[in-house]
Amino acid sequence: MDGGIDDPMLGHAADLRGFIESSPSSYHAAHEASRRLDAAGYARQREEEPWSARPGGHYLRRGGAVVAWWVPEGAGPSSRFRVVGSHTDSPSLKLKPQPHSRAHGFSQVDVEPYGGLVPNAWLNRDLGVAGRLICADGAERLFSTGEPVMFVPQLAPHLHREDALTLDRQRHLHPVWATGDRSILGRIAQAAGAAPGDVVGMDAYAYDTQAPAVVGSEFLAAQRQDNLVSVHASLTALLAADSREIAVLAAFDHEEVGSSTTTGANGPLLERVLQRTALALGASWDEYFRMLAGSSCVSADAGHSVNPNYPEYYEPCHYPVAGGGPVVKLNANQRYASDGPGQALWLRACRRAGQPTQEFVSNNAVPCGSTIGPSTATRLGIDTVDVGVPLLSMHSVREVSHLRDSWALAAILRGYWELD
Structure with a gap:
């Protein structure tokens, strides 16, 4: 098809469309993710019950948030966590x-x-x-x-x-x-x-209620792509990855209103999962903190594609284009958590997946948004990089992405979980 869209990308897009249609609210998105995890053999963990760290897949759901993790064979107090964060809510x-x-x-x-x-x-x-x-x-x-x-x-x-x-x-x-x-x-x-x-x-x-649609054989028009594209990509990647470390998916709620809730990135949900998993693996508190010291997080939230009708709002040398690959987001004032080590980690994952990436930096005269990356980095103290697919019409009822970018994001996240 036009634009280099092949069958794997179309298959990914069809599955993404189904995920979006099943997720009209954050609660539905967490439910649909849980349904897919159940089908893949992941065991649901109840927070009020003893914690399991046996090898295999686990997940918990609280409200509109879901956290899933894969414990590889031989995991123990010397293991590391590799986290991918996203969020289920939209304006x-x-x-x-x-x-x-x-x-x-x-x-x-x-x-x-x-x-x-x-x-x-x-x-x-x-x-x-x-x-x-x-x-x-x-x-x-x-x-x-x-x-x-x-x-x-x-x-x-x-x-x-x-x-x-x-x-x-x-x-x-x-x-x-x-x-x-x-x-x-x-x-x-x-x-x-x-x-x-x-x-x-x-x-x-x-x-x-309008169904998602492929436009012009390259673009996906749909509601709630910020940030269901990232939730879907991380879920797809987790279920396909062969990770030697503890792979963690954290799909938070309430990012759009500041994340300071029991199910938001500023809350205790992810931290509790990591702590209880480490303790269930026999780690002491000192060993848990050593596990964190070797851990990392890819914060996957939507980014901006340049809008060709409003180019003056973008940084002239750092504007992503839809279809050019997922973006790494950078900001000198730490509105994004990305730094040099985070960029290097992201590029390693891109090279492993064989996928391109782009850089996004805001125009100095335009206020910069933020996301869950700084919250996660601050709460856990682990290396974090902010990334995402470039969207047109972000926060509109009907946002637009490129089919190639959402497919590439899933491939790169799988590459991150499979890094040596």
């Missing part, structure tokens, strides 16, 4: 606890912006609702409406003839779901198979 509109309101003959859904969303991208989209419900008996139920149930209508140009579009997040990002006086809570409870009166808690988010 969205989160439903408020009492989401029902009425205005001028319409029933609307009260929402709150989650993360750094692009407001205008949510206009005129066919939106579903997905997330989790907590019932009175303590049971957690994942749900998805599976079909569009609401939309955010844009003001017609006949009534607003200015080119500039300024949206008030309280007044204008207010979805419509019905006429008359009807609450959406009944529809949500139905999707979860619960009675409305049984629901005592809810974490529910809007999502785009």
Whole structure:
């Protein structure tokens, strides 16, 4: 096909599309990853139960986060951890606890912006609702409406003839779901198979119901590619890798809002997995810290491709192009954790996989974002490098990646886990 896209890349893209469609919320992404780990023979570890470090695959799931690890034969206190981090959440509109309101003959859904969303991208989209419900008996139920149930209508140009579009997040990002006086809570409870009166808690988010699509034989257009592309690539790589060290996948939640939660990168989840695994392998505390000293982390989050319509926003000599390979992200002020040793580690993995890479540095006049890399490096004190596939329209409802880059990322992450 055009652009050098071959069958393995198309197969990877088809599997990625399926993963995205199965993951309309962070909770669904963690569930789908767990389902695939189960199918591959990984054993689920309950946090309240004794820890197992027997050779083979293990995983735990907490909320919208999942951590999986492979213990090779002969692992012990002299082993090292090789971690790949990512995150399951994306910018969205989160439903408020009492989401029902009425205005001028319409029933609307009260929402709150989650993360750094692009407001205008949510206009005129066919939106579903997905997330989790907590019932009175303590049971957690994942749900998805599976079909569009609401939309955010844009003001017609006949009534607003200015080119500039300024949206008030309280007044204008207010979805419509019905006429008359009807609450959406009944529809949500139905999707979860619960009675409305049984629901005592809810974490529910809007999502785009339009299916992922390959565009022009090279590009993938889909919601939540930041950062499901990395979650999928790391999961694919883990299940294919033959690692001599303890290979760890950490897919956190809440990166888009700062990571400071029980399931975020600033929380204890990954650290506890590493500690308990080391102790179960017979390590003393001193030996555990020695294991960390030889460990490393590849933080895989989405990066920026240059947008050819806005080149002035990019560093003239360090702008990645979609299709040119995953990027390593660098920032002098440590908004990314990458440094010289991290770059060298990444390049070794790229060479092992036979895949290209690019460098991303922000334009000095444009504020730089951040990701889970600095959080992981700070909490664990291990060498960390920030990488990812270059996206167009990042944080939009419909982001765009190149098929070659997502496939290459999985190959490089496998190469990292298989390094000598």
